[in-house]
Amino acid sequence: MEIEDNKRFLPEGKYLMMGNVAMSEGALAAGLTFFGGYPITPSTEVIEHLAARLPQIGGVCMQMEDELASINAVIGASLVGAKAMTATSGPGIALMTETISMAANLEIPFVFCDVQRNGPGTGYVTEPHHNDIGLMRFAGNGEFQVITLAPMSCQELYDLTLVAFNFAETYRCPVFIMSDAYLGHLHEVVKIPSKEKVEKRVIKREIPKDTFGKFSYKDESTGKYIIPKPPIMGTDYCPTMFLSQPHSLEGMPTPKPQIFTEMMIKKITSNIDKIALTDSYKLDDAEIVIIAYGLPVRASYRAVDLARKEGIKVGIFRLITIWPFPDEKVKETVKDARAVIVPELNYTGVIAEQVERVTKLNTPVIRIPNVCEIHHPNDILEVIKEVAK
Amino acid sequence: MSGVGPMFPNEKPENPYVLLSYAGHLLGNYSSRLCAGCGYGIIGHIFTRLFEDEKLDPKLYPLVLGIGCYSQMLLTVHYATQKVLALHGRAPALATGIKMANPQMKPIIFTGDGDCLGIGGNHFIHTCRRNLDCIILIFNNSIYAMTGGQSAPTTLFGANSTTTPYKMFENRSDGVKLALAAGASYVARTTVAHPRTFMKYFRKALKHKGTSVIELITPCVTYFGRKNLNSLGAEYLGEIGEKMDTAGKMIEWIKKNSVRINQADFMSEEELFNKYIIGEFKYEPDLPEYSEEYAKIQKIARGGK
Amino acid sequence: MSWFKIPKLLENKEKNFSLFLNKNRCGGCQACVYVCPTGILEMGDELNMRIAYTPQVKEGKTKYCTACKRCEYGCPDWCIYILDELDNEKVAKEATT
Numbered sequence: 001m002e003i004e005d006n007k008r009f010l011p012e013g014k015y016l017m018m019g020n021v022a023m024s025e026g027a028l029a030a031g032l033t034f035f036g037g038y039p040i041t042p043s044t045e046v047i048e049h050l051a052a053r054l055p056q057i058g059g060v061c062m063q064m065e066d067e068l069a070s071i072n073a074v075i076g077a078s079l080v081g082a083k084a085m086t087a088t089s090g091p092g093i094a095l096m097t098e099t100i101s102m103a104a105n106l107e108i109p110f111v112f113c114d115v116q117r118n119g120p121g122t123g124y125v126t127e128p129h130h131n132d133i134g135l136m137r138f139a140g141n142g143e144f145q146v147i148t149l150a151p152m153s154c155q156e157l158y159d160l161t162l163v164a165f166n167f168a169e170t171y172r173c174p175v176f177i178m179s180d181a182y183l184g185h186l187h188e189v190v191k192i193p194s195k196e197k198v199e200k201r202v203i204k205r206e207i208p209k210d211t212f213g214k215f216s217y218k219d220e221s222t223g224k225y226i227i228p229k230p231p232i233m234g235t236d237y238c239p240t241m242f243l244s245q246p247h248s249l250e251g252m253p254t255p256k257p258q259i260f261t262e263m264m265i266k267k268i269t270s271n272i273d274k275i276a277l278t279d280s281y282k283l284d285d286a287e288i289v290i291i292a293y294g295l296p297v298r299a300s301y302r303a304v305d306l307a308r309k310e311g312i313k314v315g316i317f318r319l320i321t322i323w324p325f326p327d328e329k330v331k332e333t334v335k336d337a338r339a340v341i342v343p344e345l346n347y348t349g350v351i352a353e354q355v356e357r358v359t360k361l362n363t364p365v366i367r368i369p370n371v372c373e374i375h376h377p378n379d380i381l382e383v384i385k386e387v388a389k
Numbered sequence: 390m391s392g393v394g395p396m397f398p399n400e401k402p403e404n405p406y407v408l409l410s411y412a413g414h415l416l417g418n419y420s421s422r423l424c425a426g427c428g429y430g431i432i433g434h435i436f437t438r439l440f441e442d443e444k445l446d447p448k449l450y451p452l453v454l455g456i457g458c459y460s461q462m463l464l465t466v467h468y469a470t471q472k473v474l475a476l477h478g479r480a481p482a483l484a485t486g487i488k489m490a491n492p493q494m495k496p497i498i499f500t501g502d503g504d505c506l507g508i509g510g511n512h513f514i515h516t517c518r519r520n521l522d523c524i525i526l527i528f529n530n531s532i533y534a535m536t537g538g539q540s541a542p543t544t545l546f547g548a549n550s551t552t553t554p555y556k557m558f559e560n561r562s563d564g565v566k567l568a569l570a571a572g573a574s575y576v577a578r579t580t581v582a583h584p585r586t587f588m589k590y591f592r593k594a595l596k597h598k599g600t601s602v603i604e605l606i607t608p609c610v611t612y613f614g615r616k617n618l619n620s621l622g623a624e625y626l627g628e629i630g631e632k633m634d635t636a637g638k639m640i641e642w643i644k645k646n647s648v649r650i651n652q653a654d655f656m657s658e659e660e661l662f663n664k665y666i667i668g669e670f671k672y673e674p675d676l677p678e679y680s681e682e683y684a685k686i687q688k689i690a691r692g693g694k
Numbered sequence: 695m696s697w698f699k700i701p702k703l704l705e706n707k708e709k710n711f712s713l714f715l716n717k718n719r720c721g722g723c724q725a726c727v728y729v730c731p732t733g734i735l736e737m738g739d740e741l742n743m744r745i746a747y748t749p750q751v752k753e754g755k756t757k758y759c760t761a762c763k764r765c766e767y768g769c770p771d772w773c774i775y776i777l778d779e780l781d782n783e784k785v786a787k788e789a790t791t
Contacts, residue, residue, distance in 0.1 A: 007691075034490050055690035060489045060683065065515045069482040072475070072512075076486025079473065080494070084486075102476055233471050234448045234491055241463050242473040407772050423770065425721025425746060430770025582729070584767040610723070636770065637724030 008057045012194040019184040020045035020087075022154040023113060023177065024053070026161030027085055029198045031205070033059040034077035034084040036070040038092065041125040042181040043115040046087040071096040078108050079242070081205055081232040083165060085111040090119045090132050093139065100174050101140025104264070105244040107215055109168035109175075109230055111161070116180040118372055127372035128180035130294060130345040136176045137323050143261055145268040147275060148176040148323040150293040154188040160320070162201055167275065169203045171268055172216065172227055178322070180345070182374065183295060205230065207237045214239045216267050217249040218259075225267040269324055276326035279318040280333075282308065286315030288387055289337045291330070291355060293319040296343040296368075296375050303380035312388045325354050334359055339387045343368035343375050409437055410465050421465050426636025428530060428581045428607025429458060433465045435584055439591060440467045447471055451487060452497050455480040455504035458534045458609075462499065478509025481516040484523050492680045495522055495595075502529040502543040506562050517571035517600050519679040524594045524601045527564050530609040538612030545663050549616050564604050565670055574599035576670040580606040582644045583667075590669070599678050606647070606665050608639035704756040711761050715748065716773035722746025726765035726774050732758045735765070749774070 008028055017025070024046050027035075035054060037047040047063060054061040060077075064070040067088060074084040088096070093114055103110060114136065118129040136148050147167050151160045161177060168175045192198075206229070214231045218224070231238045239251030246260035247253060254260060268275065282304060283289070290300050300316050307314050317333050319326070334340055334355070340363055342352040349367040356365050368375065368383060410433070423430050439445075447469045454460055456477040463472050475483045484496040505513050505527050516525070532550060533539040540550040542562040550557065568576045575597050579586045587605065594601035608614060614633035633639050643665070650668035653661060705712045720742060726749055727735045738750040751759075766775045 034486065036486065052690075055683075055687045058687060062485070062489060064482070064485075065511060068479065069485070069512055069515070072479045072482035073486035073489070076473075076483040077490035078486075080487050080491045082490040084490075098476060099479070233451055233473070233487070234494060238471050240468070240472070243463065244474065410772075421771075425744070425771070426723030426725060427770055430772070431725075431768060434769070434772050435767060582768070584764075635722075635724040637726075637728035640725055640768070641728050 009195040009198060010192050012192060015190050015192060016187055017154055017190045018045060019154045019157050019179060019186050019188075020115070021049050022188075022190050023087075023157045023161050023179070023184075024049045025190075025192070026158040027111070027165070028053060028057075029158075030162045030165035030202055031083045032085060032165075033082040034074065035059070035061045035086065036064050036073040036077070036084070037062075037086050038064060038067050038070050038088065040067075040089045040092055042117055042184050043087045043089055043113065045184070046113065046115075067092045067095045068099070071099045074110050075099060075103050075108055078103075078110050078230075079233045081234070083109075083205060085113065087113040087115065089115050089117050089125075090123070090135075093132060093135055097135075097140040099140075101142045101144065102244045104140065104144040104146070104174055105142070106242050107172040107227075107230065109172050111164050111168055111175050111177065113177045113179060115184045116178065124372060126181050128182045128295065128345055128374070129372055130178070130180065130350075133178070133322065133346070133350045136178070139174065139176075144173070144264045146174045146176060146323055147171065147268065147321065148178055149277075149320060150178045150322050151183070151320075152294055152297050152318075154183075154186060154190050157183070158190055158192070162198070163277075166201075166203045169205060169230070170227065171271065171275070172230055173268060176323075178294065180295065205232075207232065207235060211237050213249040214251060215247060215249050216263055218263060225263060225270055227267060272324055272326065272328075275321055275324065276329060277320040278326060278329055279320060281316040281318070283315035283317060283333065286313050287336075287338045288312070288314040288341065288384060289334055289339075290314065290316045290341045290343070290380070290384075291319065291334075291351065292316065292343055293322060293351065294345065296345060296370075299375040299377045300343060300380055302377040303384065306377065306381055307384045307388075310385075312384060314384055314388075319351070322351065325351075325358075327358050330355060330358050334363055337363055339363060340365045341368065341380070341383055341387070342366070343370070343380055345370055345374070347371055406434070406438055406441065409441055409467050421461055423458070423461055423465075424611045426608070426610040426639075427458065428605075428609070428636075429462065429528065430465075431581050431584065432459075432528065432587075432605065432607065433462050435587060436462075437465075437467045439588060440470065443592070443595070445595075449494050450497055451494060452499065453480045453484045453487070455498075455500040455509070456535070457501040457504055457528075458530075459499055459501060459528055460535075478504050478507070479512060480504070481509065481512040481523075481525065485516060485519075485521060488521055488523060488680060489683070492684070495524070498523060498525045500525065500527055502527060502531060502564070503533045503541040506564050506567065507542050510567070514567065514571045517568050517573035517602065520572060520574055520599045520676055521679045522598055522600070524591075524603070527602065527604040528607055529564065529604055530607045530613060532609050532613045534609050534612050538616065547663075548613070550612070564602070565666075568600075568602040569671060573602045574671070574673045574676045575601040577602070578604040578606070578665070578667050578670070580643050580647055580665065580667060581608065582640045582647075593672075597672075597674060598681075599674070599676055606643055606667075608636055608643060610634065610636050610639055614639045704751050704759055706757070706759065706761075709761070711776055711778050713751075713759060713765075714775055714777060717748050718743045719771050719773040720744070720746060720748045721771050722748065723770060724749075725768045725770065729764045729768040731762060731764065732760065734758050 035050045051061045077084040118124040118127045119131045149160045151157045164175045208229045216227045246257040347369045352367045452472045531543045539552045548557045647665045653666045734755040735749045737747045
């Protein structure tokens with residue numbers, strides 16, 4: 001299709017945008033040409049904004065008859081060389097899991113935005129509840145690894161969408177962006193850089209010069225996993241068949257499923273130092289560490305400032321990449337700490353369990369669960385003071 | 390190439406079309422894993438001939454297959470085609486994504502009766518409603534053969550299958566009526582015993598812009614033919630006590646039970662009870678097609694008219 | 695690599711076509727027998743490598759074949775076929791040597 005790029009990028013400057021709209025603009029800047037979706041609160045603004053913007057630049061935005069059709073159409077468009085994404089909420093992911101596992105087997109790149117809402121079942125649709133983290137990790141039958149990113153502000157929703165599309169093109173696995181009902185509808189100032197600066201950050205979809213191997217494989221001489229660029233149907237760079245069974249690097253069935261399953265997981269975990277993005281705040285001399293992601297981080301910043309004024313040594317280790325979980329970095333941060341505090345917007349504390357697994361229960365891990373209500377800084381401050389006594 | 394199939398001695402001269410199939414091209418004289426007498430062997434043969442004789446460009450005609458016994462066709466059709474195996478029932482939705490992202494292509498979809506009218510009924514209805522430019526071939530053998538012979542939405546009244554061991558008593562679903570009600574623009578039905586008619590309809594569908602739905606009645610000898618000899622409902626099927634255990638007998642039975650549209654207009658409902666009506670039901674070449682209408686929307690959005 | 699000859703079931707010298715049958719690929723489904731409009735095929739007595747009976751032409755009926763190709767289109771295993779000897783001279787020569 002002809003893509004007219006003169007309207008794709010917004011002019012440079014500062015804009016007041018909603019979270020969902022910032023994410024759509026980030027996707028457009030990353031090269032989106034196909035969007036297939038189904039309206040579901042709280043992610044309806046994504047498809048409404050893109051339905052007006054994508055035809056202006058020659059792309060296609062389709063509202064399909066259900067979630068199953070929308071994710072299958074996204075996979076079909078990605079096979080033909082278009083960058084594609086979809087946006088939905090909790091009940092939508094639950095329906096799409098079979099297709100996500102098929103796309104993981106065939107290594108088809110796509111981006112998935114999950115604007116979480118209260119669950120299980122229908123739930124309160126306009127309340128945030130980080131309850132899909134486990135579903136994103138095990139999104140479908142079979143064993144495979146996914147990448148999940150958790151932004152905390154509208155500016156990060158714009159920037160991390162660009163990063164998500166780059167991860168999808170490089171590592172050819174499902175990439176999830178984790179947002180929620182409050183963050184999606186939050187209006188904040190977003191600073192958009194100029195067109196030249198954005199274009200430099202984007203990895204394009206194109207046919208490589210060296211067309212050996214269309215699917216990932218292990219190079220026996222170096223022991224590294226080589227991930228070639230995704231094949232494009234309708235050109236010469238395409239295998240004879242796309243069959244979602246354990247396959248060799250040319251697409252033919254292979255007699256050793258164990259090597260294939262190992263490749264599915266290790267091609268991501270062997271590159272974890274490039275994928276695991278983290279941030280830290282006043283961690284140099286901290287005795288108490290707060291590990292947080294998403295919306296609760298904003299309250300933790302205020303709580304840490306108030307606690308430091310009273311002389312308590314506390315710092316924040318923020319997770320931007322949640323899956324694959326950065327084991328080594330967390331172990332390094334937590335080894336000298338007295339206690340770890342994990343405020344989360346869910347009850348069971350999914351990430352707190354992962355921290356307990358990594359520290360092997362040598363450091364006490366304290367959860368601050370909160371369902372459908374955002375944390376107040378005083379909640380976190382009280383727990384810090386409890387621990388510091 | 391272990392586990393792919395039995396290899397027979399290379400005999401010469403070989404049918405010139407056999408070496409065009411993917412299995413013949415790379416693996417030598419290789420017999421497929423289909424049952425002896427399966428109707429899908431006939432369809433794969435005819436499709437490969439058409440692909441070669443019409444000189445279709447494999448980059449413009451991708452194949453999208455569903456799950457079923459016809460998934461074997463990945464290995465037995467023309468070696469130059471580009472194929473995708475979709476999930477059970479989701480082939481029309483995947484083809485929608487392929488077509489809209491690259492409007493020059495025309496996907497050819499292979500589905501079965503359970504795949505298209507059972508689990509994938511919703512996607513089939515909406516693809517026909519949009520009148521997307523593609524060809525949908527429904528292979529109707531009235532049973533779920535891949536998993537061992539369970540009843541399908543299109544199984545004939547009174548038939549025996551593993552999940553209806555007494556008698557099949559549900560109303561039969563009709564793919565042609567569903568396509569007509571949803572709005573497809575070229576609808577036809579034919580059987581495996583009329584191969585030249587199928588080639589004529591297929592050539593017409595290649596030139597037609599819009600959704601073409603061609604339903605094919607095929608025999609399944611192992612699970613439908615062999616088991617329905619002495620069942621309770623055998624009188625409804627038109628055979629009592631005769632063993633339908635070879636493809637030849639099943640093809641004759643299909644021919645006996647097919648009625649053309651012109652004849653069917655004069656027959657009563659009781660006479661048409663368990664029969665197949667064959668022929669062309671609808672042909673309208675000028676209905677608006679989805680990707681062309683979307684191109685007009687793109688022009689309006691850019692500021693044109 | 696030894697190769698076997700594919701037997702010719704019948705040969706028509708005036709119109710220059712022959713009917714070939716690849717015995718070892720045949721599955722014995724009898725579709726060609728029932729589809730032939732002149733009814734000249736019947737099943738034989740010998741088993742092939744797939745342990746199935748293969749078709750043969752009835753006694754004295756070889757001149758009734760009209761080369762309509764219905765058996766060729768109806769075969770699920772792609773084994774019985776008509777070859778026009780004028781178009782396929784090279785192929786025909788391989789068969790007779």
